[in-house]
Each structure stands twice: as structure tokens, then as C-alpha cells.
Amino acid sequence: MVVQAGYEEMIESVKSLDEIIIQKVRLGIMSALMARGEADFRFLKDTLGVTDGNLSIHLSKLEEAGYVASRKEFVRKKPHTTYTPTDAGRAAFHAYLTALERIVQSAAQTGAGHD
Amino acid sequence: MPVLTAPLLDEARENLRVIRQVMERSTKYSTLSGLSGVLIGLTAIAGVLATRHVRDIYAHPLRLALIWLVVLALAVAIDFARNKRRAAQVGKRVVSPLGAHILIAALPAFFAGAVLTAFFALHHLLFYVWGVWMLCYGLAICAVGLFSVRPVSYLGAAFVLAGAVTLFLSVPYHLYMMALTFGGFHIAYGLWTARRDGW
Numbered sequence: 001m002v003v004q005a006g007y008e009e010m011i012e013s014v015k016s017l018d019e020i021i022i023q024k025v026r027l028g029i030m031s032a033l034m035a036r037g038e039a040d041f042r043f044l045k046d047t048l049g050v051t052d053g054n055l056s057i058h059l060s061k062l063e064e065a066g067y068v069a070s071r072k073e074f075v076r077k078k079p080h081t082t083y084t085p086t087d088a089g090r091a092a093f094h095a096y097l098t099a100l101e102r103i104v105q106s107a108a109q110t111g112a113g114h115d
Numbered sequence: 116m117p118v119l120t121a122p123l124l125d126e127a128r129e130n131l132r133v134i135r136q137v138m139e140r141s142t143k144y145s146t147l148s149g150l151s152g153v154l155i156g157l158t159a160i161a162g163v164l165a166t167r168h169v170r171d172i173y174a175h176p177l178r179l180a181l182i183w184l185v186v187l188a189l190a191v192a193i194d195f196a197r198n199k200r201r202a203a204q205v206g207k208r209v210v211s212p213l214g215a216h217i218l219i220a221a222l223p224a225f226f227a228g229a230v231l232t233a234f235f236a237l238h239h240l241l242f243y244v245w246g247v248w249m250l251c252y253g254l255a256i257c258a259v260g261l262f263s264v265r266p267v268s269y270l271g272a273a274f275v276l277a278g279a280v281t282l283f284l285s286v287p288y289h290l291y292m293m294a295l296t297f298g299g300f301h302i303a304y305g306l307w308t309a310r311r312d313g314w
């Protein structure tokens with residue numbers, strides 16, 4: 001009975017996983033922004049070890065989803081973009097983290113981790 | 116059922132690992148801010164000027180120790196205050212497990228520097244202490260660099276190299292090397308960090 005409940009909870013948690021954040025690079029971007037509060041393009045690129053194009057694509061998706069806000073300015077006549085997580089992004093990240101933790105806890109109940 | 120859930124569990128654990136790793140890596144950048152680097156560099160230059168100001172400083176090891184303990188205390192206070200403020204801005208605490216690891220990694224090199232300084236003072240060789248400080252400080256920074264971004268390791272290596280060079284220069288140049296390394300290297304690193312990540 002406990003195993004069944006744990007299994008169902010796990011399935012529910014999997015279903016609740018955010019489709020935007022679930023992608024590894026986007027998860028990395030959100031994690032970095034949550035840790036620092038804000039970060040510029042170059043910092044994210046160096047931290048995640050991705051190419052400019054790849055990072056741009058995933059930042060655009062996060063912006064489209066309303067999870068990330070960007071602020072463009074010129075520093076020494078060069079464009080400089082700073083990214084911050086929005087309230088929706090923060091909430092989605094926390095929900096995603098909670099869902100992951102629930103999956104791990106549920107798996108412990110079903111005994112999946114001991115195979 | 117466990118057979119079905121095992122891949123999900125692996126994926127969840129992998130994602131949690133990614134989150135933890137990226138968050139840790141992201142906070143590593145804030146161990147020395149641009150402003151801290153510049154202020155610490157200026158403090159070190161003030162230390163060099165104070166050292167030069169005292170006549171026959173090597174005959175007064177306590178005065179020398181006092182000057183540089185004040186410099187050290189100011190540098191630690193500047194970096195701590197700046198990091199505390201930066202951490203507060205993103206709702207974090209300045210004291211973290213990562214900070215404790217960094218401190219533990221740096222301690223042996225600082226301890227070696229302190230012991231060698233005492234030894235040199237005892238044998239009236241304090242005029243050679245500057246190069247040793249650069250070497251020991253460089254080793255401490257290299258240890259910190261293991262937990263940090265690559266430029267921190269470069270900074271550590273620069274101190275080690277400068278220390279090695281200094282020991283083979285004639286003594287009058289040693290204090291200039293102090294100004295160049297503890298002053299100039301910190302200021303250069305601070306300006307580079309400020310340009311990259313802001314003050």
C-alpha cells in the first residue's frame with residue numbers, strides 16, 4: 001500500500017515537472033540566476049560551458065516563458081545584457097526542485113533506489 | 116515497479132546534481148569582488164609605504180609585524196564586508212560550506228608563511244621575507260583556485276612566480292615587488308573582475 005502510494009506520488013511529481021526548465025541548459029541557467037540573483041551573458045556562458053548560439057536559444061525560450069527578464073545597456077560602447085529571474089521563474093524553479101525532491105523521496109518508499 | 120521508477124530516479128538525481136553544481140560554481144565568482152581587489156591592493160601599497168617610512172625596519176620585527184598584521188586585518192575586513200553585502204543582495208549568507216572549504220584549503224600556506232616569518236625574524240633575515248610571503252600567499256591562492264574560477268589560479272601562479280623571482284633579486288628591489296604583487300596584482304585582478312562582473 002505504501003509502495004503504491006509512493007509510486008503514484010512519483011508519477012504525479014513527474015507529470016508536474018516544468019517542460020521549460022526540464023532541459024539541462026535551461027535548468028543550468030535558472031540555477032545560476034537563482035544562486036546569484038542576476039548574471040550577464042558571458043558569466044552564464046563560462047559557467048555552463050555552452051556556445052553563444054546555444055545559450056541565446058535557451059535564454060530566449062526562458063524569456064518567452066516569462067521566467068527570465070533581460071536588461072540591455074552599453075558598457076564602454078559595447079552591448080551588455082544582464083539576466084534576472086522573474087517571480088514566475090523563481091516560483092517555477094522552486095516547484096521544479098520540490099518535484100525532483102518528491103521523486104527521490106517517493107522512490108525511497110518504493111525501493112527503486114536499492115535495485 | 117522499481118524497474119519502472121529507477122530511470123526516473125536517476126534522472127531526478129542527475130538534475131539535482133546539475134542544480135547543486137551550477138549553484139556552487141555560480142557563487143565561486145563572488146569570493147573576491149572588483150572593489151575588494153582594488154581596495155586590498157591599495158591597502159597593500161599603503162603597507163609598503165609604511166614599511167619604507169620606518170627607519171631600519173628590519174631591526175624592529177615587531178613594527179614590521181604590526182604594519183602587515185594591520186594590512187592583513189584590513190584586507191580580510193574589506194573582503195568580508197563586501198561579500199556580506201553582495202550575499203545579502205541575493206538573499207544569501209556570507210558564511211557558507213564553500214567558504215569554510217576555501218578557508219581550510221588556504222590555511223596551510225598561511226601557517227607556513229607565519230612560521231617562516233618567525234624563523235627569519237629569529238635569524239635576522241627578515242629582509243628576505245617578502246619573496247617568501249609572495250610564495251606562500253600564491254600557494255594559498257592556488258589552493259583557493261581549486262574551488263574557484265580559473266583566473267584565481269592564474270593570480271596564485273603569478274604570485275608564486277613573482278615570489279620565486281623576488282628571492283633572487285637584490286634586496287632593495289624586494290619591497291618594490293611587494294607593491295607590484297600585493298598592490299598591483301590585486302588592483303589588476305579587481306579591475307578585471309569589475310569589468311567582467313561589475314563592482
